Amino acid sequence: MSRNSKFLNALSGDVSATPPVWYMRQAGRYLPEYRALRAKAGSFLDLCFDSDLASEVTLQPIRRFDLDAAILFADILLIPHALGRNLRFAEGEGPLLDPVTHETDISGFRETDILSDLSAVFETVTKTRASLPEDKAVIGFAGAPWTVATYMLAGRSMKDPAALRFQYYEHPAFITELIDILTTHTIAYLKAQIDAGADAIQLFDTWAAGLPWPVLDKLSIRPLEKIASALKASRPETPIILFPKGVGEKSIEYAMIGHADGLGIDYGMDPSWARANLSDHVTVQGGLDPLLVVNGGKAMFDAAETLLKLFHDVPYVFNLGHGFVPQTPPENVAALTEFIRGKGR
Template identity: 45%
Template sequence: MAGAENSLFIKTLKGERSHRPPVWLMRQAGRYLPEYREIRATAKDFLDFCYTPSLSVEATLQPLRRYPFDAAILFADILLVLDAMDRGLRFEAGEGPILNPLDRASDLEAVSLSKVMQRVSPVMETVERLKAALPEGFPLIGFAGSPWTVAVYAIEGRGGTDKKNPKLWAYTRPDDLKAVLDYLVVVTTEYLKTQVEAGADALMLFDSWAENLPDHVFDWLVIEPTRKLVDNLRSAGVTVPIIGFPRGAGAKLADYVAQTGVNAVGLDTGQVPSFVNTSLPKGFPVQGHLDPLSVIAGGKQMLDRADQIIEAYRADGRPHVFNLGHGITPDAKPEHVETLMKHIQAMG
């Protein structure tokens, strides 16, 4: 880890409190930055961008040149594993990701694990280049989509849906859905283990579609595959901190924390600090959860809400990484991010 264990970010994930929360923002590299839009235009498409290490490295480093973030996050996409499984991934303007909808669990296994890893090998090169480019000890976050969220994309063939088909699989084809989740656990374990071997200092699991699930299926769709993934990583010798982000988990947050084995939990925009503090174990690290729309608006309300969130966890003695409740939006103003960062840095 080359000294990253001494960073404010990693120490917070391990349960230490500090004078101010470390801060990074989901999608901190992206379309809200004009310099990102410039380099994005040089790639033939988004997948080409993700698979070109020189571009992915540059995208990762761009926000660090502007703002004093406490961590970098690898520039990639949670759907690269599905692209590597030959699911026909493409990104269409105005529609987002499109894939060939999954009919059978066995279709995912048509491409061998070794070929999947060969396809995503440029991601590992990006991690290696980033560790060489970042200051000694500066933490780099690797990531992947959690099995349920990746399964939703695979079965629906797109994002932004009501998750009707994968939820129906849970009721009418539970064995098929479990087979999909189990295979995604296997692939994602290898994908994340390899990121750590390449230099990632922490991992984040994005379960963006954990929302609006009945509690009796949440356990086996979200919690169980995440637990298996974390257990597999630990059995494979991965020791870096793991952040789980079950967006929209609501009252199931405590079960997720208790049963998955993650070291910290990301909080979405709708989570309530008082609920978090009374529901989670004392001293368990959290990350979040300013509304991304608040950053678009900027001004006093943004800083006041940031203060409310920070003070709520500080008063409880809870280790806290400041972040957003979801990714920063393309229409966020860079100067608002600068104001927010200066405000937090001024805390100490």
Template identity: 45%
Template sequence: MKPFLDVLAGKATARPPIWLMRQAGRYLPEYRAIRSQARDFLHFCYSPELAIEATMQPIRRFSFDAAIIFSDILVIPDALGQSVRFAEGEGPRLEAMETPEALKGLASALDEEKLEPVYNALRGVRAALPPSVALIGFCGAPWTLATYMIGGRGTPDQAPARHFAYQHPEAFQSLTDLLVEACTRHLCLQAEAGAEALQIFDSWAGNLPERELRRWSEAPIGRIIAGVKARHPSVPIIAFPRGIAGGFSRFVSETNCDAISLDTACALSDIRKQLPPGMVTQGNLDPLVLINGGSGLDAAVDHILESTAGLPHVFNLGHGILPPTPIPHVEAMLRRVRG
């Protein structure tokens, strides 16, 4: 019995299963202890032993209902031949593709051999997990990946990619098509390596106008989900289109995702009324309220529990857990959710 998978199948449970985005990471002292064993972050992701250990650490400490493989969304551009590196304290740095001609330097298909360490880590985690804990694989959505690939780094409003899409729509469509195929293949290989559920992160969907949201976020994610389901129909897929405000009902309809992950800004009770009655939701606790703890955290947890009572819901954050998060606050949250 795996409560997380039960809920993704549409079953309401006595208490919601819980996991946290970025639950393996810098807020854990045991993670910081092993981080120094890799020469850089990408090497960490491609070291199965380290990735397995990082994935298992929060499961050992908190007994979450799901583990998400320790990796990064930017392994896909790396496996397509784009230069990717992580600068300490600055985040990812890619060789920016500012013109259509730059896209010609990409491979025509995913370098699966380069990503084999990720699949090996999945196999290792699956073998090590307790029987009740599910394993999640993931990828970035084409739009979010494109923002990094074109901008060369994270940008506040994703302006480089938006300019590129407006100025060179055919080239941008070609890049999107390539990323759809790469993401589909990467998710399928993760499922074949042991992932029991998959999540697609479109972290920058919220900066797209409605027409562009349909074209560059909803349509590509829908194609990825259809492609994965054609090979792995029983593997549930969660979509996380961060920041799209009131567009969740259409997003669910257009992509056919099995569950929708909601960001911090969502009014959870209102969104639930807009979605089909049996639709699975995930989220949307504010990572900052988790940092602050106390009565504010208790009230926020209670609000989510009350808003989703009797409905299929996965308790999670509205974005990734932040490095300054005190471990006692995570423990207090877990006691309240499970109490």
């Protein structure tokens, strides 16, 4: 594990003069060096499964912006890919998979050895950790079971949350079993990332907002609690960050998961509410609208300063409320990072 890391210290409860900073989708299409490697790899999946290239992509934003943490370059749908669901990426359509629609589609999923098919991911973690100084952390990640399940059920990015809710109400046992299988595989996948050198873990529940209570509790919160508990039982030193996008004030339910160290807030959440209700339980991370970084300038700096002032006296990790979009100018990212570093508490 990385030592003397401002990022890891913040997740342990430390308050520093300036917060640690990293960004969701900090490696990606907005960087010209990424686009060059992407062209060299041939396809997105080829890039994910070439550990030398994937490690280089992971390191690119650290070299360019001197951020406090590198997040593994991979994809949240690699687990269903390892389960044989034929993941592919179509131009203008995003990810596509062979959908699961019935119990027979998932029979045998429990017994599938996904780790051997994902060995390149763990090699990427190891190579990245070896390439960074000790004060830079490596973040491993996975999609939360519900979010991954939405892609598997729809065969693509979810277009109609209501359709999946209907599917759950009609076939609760089938979807509950799928969630449980994904939970088990996610635990194994993240343990392997930690063993390969990941210093922290983030779980992305991008589609949690589409679920009403108590379905949210059953399909999103409880599986995340099970994953966090299993990881802490065997790898107790590794901090865990949850990012349940769009759940609003239900974020408190995620913050109360006993083994969560950090909680990402999206750009739609009132950061004052987050400061008042979440910071006593977890280290808050994020909140800045990534579209502000596209235009940059005063609006971006003012929004960043608001976050810095709100969280000045509690542990906080500066980040976005969602990932960078492809049209983000790298010079605006550099200016934002310099601004954060220059604002002492």
